[in-house]
Amino acid sequence: MHPLTMTPAINIQSVHKRFGSVNALKGVSLTINGGEFFGLLGPNGAGKSTLINIIAGLTRADEGDVAVLGHHVVRNYRQSRRCIGVVPQELVYDPFFTVREALRIQAGYFGLGRENDPWIDELLDALMLGDKRDTNMRALSGGMKRRVLIAQALVHKPEVVVLDEPTAGVDVELRQSLWAFVKRLHRDGHTIVLTTHYLEEAEALCDRIAILNHGEVIALDTTQGLLERGIGRTLRVCVTTAAPVTGLTGKYAAKIVRQAGNRLDLQLERSSDSVVDMLDAVRQCGATIIDLSTEEADLEDVFVELTRRKKA
Amino acid sequence: MNWRGMQTLFRKELLRFYKVGLQTLAAPVMTTLLYLLVFAQALQERVQVFTGVDYAPFLLAGLIMMSITQNAFANSSSSLIQSKVTGNIVFILLTPLSHVEFFLAFVAAAVVRGLAVGLGVYLAAVLLVPLPIHNPGWLVLFAVLNSAALGTVGVIAGIWAEKFDQLAGFQNFIIIPLSFLSGVFYSIHALPDFWQRASHLNPFFYMIDGFRYGFFGASDIDPSISLAVVVSVFAALVTLTLWMLRSGYKLRN
Numbered sequence: 001m002h003p004l005t006m007t008p009a010i011n012i013q014s015v016h017k018r019f020g021s022v023n024a025l026k027g028v029s030l031t032i033n034g035g036e037f038f039g040l041l042g043p044n045g046a047g048k049s050t051l052i053n054i055i056a057g058l059t060r061a062d063e064g065d066v067a068v069l070g071h072h073v074v075r076n077y078r079q080s081r082r083c084i085g086v087v088p089q090e091l092v093y094d095p096f097f098t099v100r101e102a103l104r105i106q107a108g109y110f111g112l113g114r115e116n117d118p119w120i121d122e123l124l125d126a127l128m129l130g131d132k133r134d135t136n137m138r139a140l141s142g143g144m145k146r147r148v149l150i151a152q153a154l155v156h157k158p159e160v161v162v163l164d165e166p167t168a169g170v171d172v173e174l175r176q177s178l179w180a181f182v183k184r185l186h187r188d189g190h191t192i193v194l195t196t197h198y199l200e201e202a203e204a205l206c207d208r209i210a211i212l213n214h215g216e217v218i219a220l221d222t223t224q225g226l227l228e229r230g231i232g233r234t235l236r237v238c239v240t241t242a243a244p245v246t247g248l249t250g251k252y253a254a255k256i257v258r259q260a261g262n263r264l265d266l267q268l269e270r271s272s273d274s275v276v277d278m279l280d281a282v283r284q285c286g287a288t289i290i291d292l293s294t295e296e297a298d299l300e301d302v303f304v305e306l307t308r309r310k311k312a
Numbered sequence: 313m314n315w316r317g318m319q320t321l322f323r324k325e326l327l328r329f330y331k332v333g334l335q336t337l338a339a340p341v342m343t344t345l346l347y348l349l350v351f352a353q354a355l356q357e358r359v360q361v362f363t364g365v366d367y368a369p370f371l372l373a374g375l376i377m378m379s380i381t382q383n384a385f386a387n388s389s390s391s392l393i394q395s396k397v398t399g400n401i402v403f404i405l406l407t408p409l410s411h412v413e414f415f416l417a418f419v420a421a422a423v424v425r426g427l428a429v430g431l432g433v434y435l436a437a438v439l440l441v442p443l444p445i446h447n448p449g450w451l452v453l454f455a456v457l458n459s460a461a462l463g464t465v466g467v468i469a470g471i472w473a474e475k476f477d478q479l480a481g482f483q484n485f486i487i488i489p490l491s492f493l494s495g496v497f498y499s500i501h502a503l504p505d506f507w508q509r510a511s512h513l514n515p516f517f518y519m520i521d522g523f524r525y526g527f528f529g530a531s532d533i534d535p536s537i538s539l540a541v542v543v544s545v546f547a548a549l550v551t552l553t554l555w556m557l558r559s560g561y562k563l564r565n
């Protein structure tokens with residue numbers, strides 16, 4: 001099926017949520033398509049978890065509607081909750097049970113019995129928890145508990161998987177294996193929604209990104225589209241003279257962002273500045289260029305720019 | 313109905329108390345036996361109860377019901393507050409379980425815990441204090457209804473309380489005074505007029521008096537009135553609890 005003809009994986013329409021005097025969500029609308037790898041980014045307190053909790057049915061919206069694969073999360077909660085698996089941000093666990101007991105119980109809530117055990121074993125292996133299956137939850141390290149949370153979210157094979165900061169407090173190696181696992185889920189056709197504060201991860205993984213700030217969507221675009229909104233790139237030039245380059249004409253003088261020793265960093269506007277013209281200008285000052293590199297704006301630059309602009 | 317889901321939640325709740333059985337089953341049986349020994353000794357000669365009924369069996373019947381109700385309450389309330397405080401209640405809230413299934417599973421587990429403790433007290437104490445059984449049907453009926461009612465109150469308290477000390481307050485200022493002042497230790501006919509009347513406003517009085525009828529065939533008031541009161545109170549509690557759960561009160565906001 002073509003993505004456009006499918007019911008959206010998640011459809012969010014003008015969702016409002018207040019907590020007392022805190023206006024956590026101020027009319028958020030978003031459509032996440034089936035099969036997408038979607039990033040939900042934003043600074044602390046932006047409302048990401050609140051939005052996820054509303055999608056999961058953990059919190060009720062004050063206003064607005066949310067549907068998962070067409071099932072309204074309040075009116076049709078049974079169907080919508082079967083379609084979605086949520087990995088909560090908080091590291092929660094039930095200290096009464098072992099890893100496998102916890103997973104069997106979770107599957108049981110969804111009406112699944114022993115026939116689901118092979119899938120549970122598969123999850124345990126994929127998340128490298130195979131040797132911990134009979135260990136009590138209390139005795140696991142933080143990173144292991146996080147992986148059990150991921151397994152718990154997947155016990156009922158949901159089509160839509162939502163991960164609220166799955167890599168917080170997880171070491172580098174494990175993070176990579178987690179992403180390999182999530183990518184596999186995505187390849188297998190699952191829709192993935194992800195929040196993270198590691199923007200390079202989001203940049204590498206997500207097809208589309210929404211940036212939430214103070215309860216509002218301030219940007220919604222493909223990852224590439226967002227990157228192109230970056231103010232531009234940085235041109236780094238190494239010249240022969242250790243002395244500052246003087247005599248750079250007015251227009252270009254304003255583009256210098258850093259000058260140290262024989263290194264010169266210039267900020268280029270993506271559409272209006274030409275690298276060649278800029279280099280000519282540098283050369284005309286009498287400097288000989290011995291090396292140069294350009295650095296594209298990354299998601300972090302764009303993120304900082306967008307969220308800061310909004311605050312001002 | 314999601315039968316399997318409900319059954320899983322019920323089984324999980326059973327496992328939860330079974331795994332710490334020393335604290336949830338053995339300890340309350342022990343405490344109740346101590347009450348029996350101390351009070352039966354101390355008050356034997358002084359307290360007038362039903363004609364033809366000794367004080368020790370009268371007290372034992374009351375203590376059995378008190379242990380049933382207190383443990384039913386403790387089971388659902390402590391499970392809920394623990395899940396809320398530790399946050400693992402989300403595992404239940406994320407599932408397709410309905411509010412009715414949620415309710416039934418918690419209350420059924422509370423009933424099992426209450427009955428298990430009650431039976432434990434009975435079996436341990438009956439060696440010391442012979443207790444006749446006049447009508448087993450009434451006994452079972454009151455035991456199940458009362459534990460279900462207190463299991464329901466436990467659900468209400470567990471949802472309402474946000475911290476352990478709020479729950480402790482609920483227990484110490486509502487549940488324990490009402491159960492102590494219900495006639496566990498005395499027949500209300502021995503009380504002054506005002507306190508006799510006040511006792512009639514206490515639902516625990518009917519719970520215990522109706523239950524005692526099952527043992528002795530005698531009671532302070534007509535057991536069918538007790539039954540009617542207990543059923544009505546239970547129905548009101550169920551209505552309130554289902555409304556709370558349906559609205560998502562304190563659980564889904």
Ligand SMILES: Nc1ncnc2c1ncn2[C@@H]1O[C@H](COP(=O)(O)OP(=O)(O)OP(=O)(O)O)[C@@H](O)[C@H]1O
Nearest residue numbers: 019022024042043044045046047048049050051565
């Ligand atoms: N249960 C609650 N009671 C009161 N206020 C809340 C509650 N949950 C969230 N908030 C408030 O709502 C706002 C949004 O919080 P939320 O947890 O959604 O942010 P977030 O984007 O997930 O942040 P983070 O990146 O830190 O996880 C914050 O101001 C927070 O304090």
Ligand SMILES: [Mg+2]
Nearest residue numbers: 048049050089
């Ligand atoms: Mg969050």
